[in-house]
Amino acid sequence: MRWAGLSWWDRVRRDRILLLATLPGVGLLLTFHYLPWLGNVIAFKDYQPYVGILDSPWTGLANFRIIVSGDPAFLNALTNTLVITLLQVLIVFPAPIALALLLDSLMSERLKRAVQSILYLPHFLSWVIVVAIFMQLLGDGGLLNTFLRDHDLGTVSIVNNPDAFFALVTGQVLWKDAGWATILFLAALSRIDSTLYEASAVDGATRWRQLWHITLPALRSLIVLLLILRLGDALTVGFEQIVLQQAAVGADASEVLDTYVYNNGILAGDWGVSAAVGLVKGVVGLLLVLGANRLAHRFGEQGVYQR
């Protein structure tokens, strides 16, 4: 590697101040993001807290057996995770794009700001609050059912109904985060050259044609970028949100990989197996990101980073 004829060492000397300035940040990153990775070693050990990480006995790949042996609880968690991921990619991911387009078409700046603020607000509530609100409203003893009961209309079980669980969690994510996620798209929309719309209007393009030929192509690289990043988290489907609602519907309907790791590792004390599952999950996520990125490059997009 050459850079303006300078050797690697010369460049280090030239940029030494800048490099020094990055040291605290790098140190922070190493200490809190990379060093803890070493803890993953317990995936290969029979870890017992009182013995400590170093002194716990090695067990080779025994902890990974649960992943390949088809343990029903693990498979159940995997299936639920994949279903929720699918729902999130198909429903939750496109929602903010549509919402951003709608917002963008509002003419009154004032109204737009007001609507935006209202849509952003739920993002700042923690999941504990959101889950509590949903329970207060839709619970079997909540507002909706109390109303129905008072008017002899029969009750509907929503938060305690295993069959409605996927719909419930998807709905909650939409309500909480769709508004917030519009920010990026609105920023991208505002950067579209307005002369393009004017020119197309002169050529007689309808709103739909403008959307299809100008707006969406302008958003394309952003959409691809976010989709790739989303894929990296494909197996992460909202731990807090789900763990808070598990008891009401039971593990069969609600166990996902993250809660499986928590329930088995932290609660049941099976640290090794949980670390193994977590590790595999991380590796799969990394592979998905890299794979999707390569695919994006093939289609001529920038992806997460340039080649």
Add this chain to the structure above:
Amino acid sequence: MTSSPSIGRRQLLTGALGTAAALATPGLLAGCGDGGSTGNSDQNRASGSARLPNYLPYTGVRPDLRGNRQGLLDAFLKYPEPPVRATDGPPGDGGELSAFVLTNSPVPPAVGQNPFWQEMNRRLGVDLRLTIVPNPDMPAKFATLVAGDDLPDVIVPALFTPNGLPAGTANLPAWLAAKCQDLSPYLSGDAVHEYPFLANLPTDAWRDCRYNGGIYGLPVPRGIGGTLMMRRDDLFKSLGADPQPESFAEFRAVCRKLTDARANRWALAQAPLDFVRQMLGNPWRWKMEGGRLVSAYESEEFRQALSDTARLVKDGVVHPDSFSNNAPTKKWFNAGSATMITDRYTAWPQFYAENIAGPDFDIGGMRPPRHEGGGFAATWQAQATNNFTAFKKADEGRVRALLKVCNWLAAPFGTEEWLLRRYGLAGVHYRMSDGGPELTQAGVSQTVLGIRYIVDAPDVIFVPGEAEATRKSYEYQASIIPTAVKDPTLGLFSDTWSRRSGQLGTIVNDAQMDVLSGRKPVSAWDEVLKQWRSTGGDKVRTEFEEAIANSSD
């Protein structure tokens, strides 16, 4: 199945896991160990039964209603006035005392901004260096502490997971033996009399501190009255419901009578599985039958209790949101949305403190009737401790210095020391009203240092400012204590149980919820039982049977 020769040498090993049970309701914790590891021979090698401290009751304070050695707690109708001054001068030597403690409250302000902490330092004559850990973070923080190997003077070993199930305590005995102080030379037999307030702690509580044939810590004692079915007597009265049904059928009828969904009122805050199990004579965890341990889950009574309780849920007499995580059951009970709740006896004062129903508010305890009628069924004895505290290995002088401070911390109810430790300074942290201390805002935030989990005075029954409630709580306990059944494995150690209790508890819990909420039929229990046994239930049975055979109790 361990039946190696090492068993012969194996002596009593006690304590660990039962302790973990204390916070959770008994029913949650049933369960057992796992088929994984083999026995605890290493941990047992050094065993020999520890001689427990000889009990010497403190006589400086006279309770209004007297308890007994069977486990009935003393009761106080009001805080003794003036409080007894039980010590003279600070017990400490001015040095540091570092401690790793837990708290169930928001972490209090640091010593610089905390007048209560400063006052404690002054009165104790030590510089308290506390690492205060919120309960849910305990397992992780404790693992870090052990891994770091830089131990403070006194350590509360993490024994609970965030949902109240026991955390893995496997190898705890080995860790104690390697890093912690055997206190038996200072506390066994009459030696404890040098520390009069420690000598005043009940013997059952000390049982949970025995490991490796020694005494490896100080107990935080709790009453064995444990969990009960609490009832809103004011609501029962106004609705004309029978407060003490005499069979399951009557109980069911009462529940139906109390429930009116349109008035937003349900009879029960939770599915009363444990209550129904008690009606049927089902044990808490284990029962000795012909020299063999039989698990509560293996009996016909358990299945019957599952099906009866599921029927109650189906009847619609249980609050419909009761299966949710962190269901606000206490709020429902206080607000009258639920007329009965399963809770520990320690919740009695809490309900009065948070009472929103006005002066009529009245709580009573319902005893479980025999399922088919004909008298009362027996309840279950609870763990006699909340937790215990280990000491880092130290020389004799240091250990004695620490014990002296801990002795002060165990000063009983009715003393000035107790009042200071729990409520702080009069006028600043609390105010007396109707004979009971009431925390001020400053008191609420500053006093929760977690030092009450280092060692505690024997528990008492005391509902501040509510003499009548205190009396009712005492009378309920007096009625159940004589027949309360002690689990044969309480205070005993099984390595597999200590490793797998969390996992087994989860298996049982999940399955119970599935059946009770009607998601699965009772017949699904067979499969669960099979899984429970192969995951470790059978192995735990064997280990506990050995422990019982070697026990000196």
